[in-house]
Amino acid sequence: DIQMTQSPSSLSAFVGDRVTITCRASQSISRSLNWYQHKPGTAPKLLIYAASALQAGVPSRFSGSGSGTDFTLTISSLQPEDFATYYCQQTYSSSITFGQGTRLEIK
């Protein structure tokens, strides 16, 4: 299986901060990388697909970049509702895998 490693595992930030989360694949996955936001008690929400395409309805402060093995999710100006856990997911392989998650907390 392709291993997906996110960093950091947790992060504290202020409202208004710019935040970047990285995701590294154990082998090249081209641009087959998606990002999700997950809050307790709710279903995960798709933010970014195909590495950089913004899902409909997602605020433009979210952006994604990267290809091959290295990817980033950036939140340009954190809002109170953005505090959640973020996951990357590769769909390049027929055996789909998620990163371990990055917990974003309020400082």
Added chain:
Amino acid sequence: QVQLVQSGAEVKKPGASVKVSCKASGYTFTGYSMHWVRQAPGQGLEWMGWINPNSGGTNYAQKFRGRVTMTRDTSISTVYMELTRLTSDDTAVYYCARGVAGYDFWGQGTLVPVSS
């Protein structure tokens, strides 16, 4: 509007099986794959596999092969995920999710506690 509605929580004993349903509405059921993802307490998201509702073809994660079966009933736009030989490690919230480029719609989740 697209909706995925899952069956309710089920408490199971070790060794038992569970079958979770996911009823789709608001789109062409056979036009999109359906995936299953679970989250154990305090853990991350774990992909279990997918089913093609049109053909019935499936692809399961290696970890679950031999224990998981995904099926569909096109007449009622519903997919099912059955997991057998449950252990406490299978205690989790189970989600169905529509597969496009990423999972754009998700069910509400079904809690399956496994306890003696």
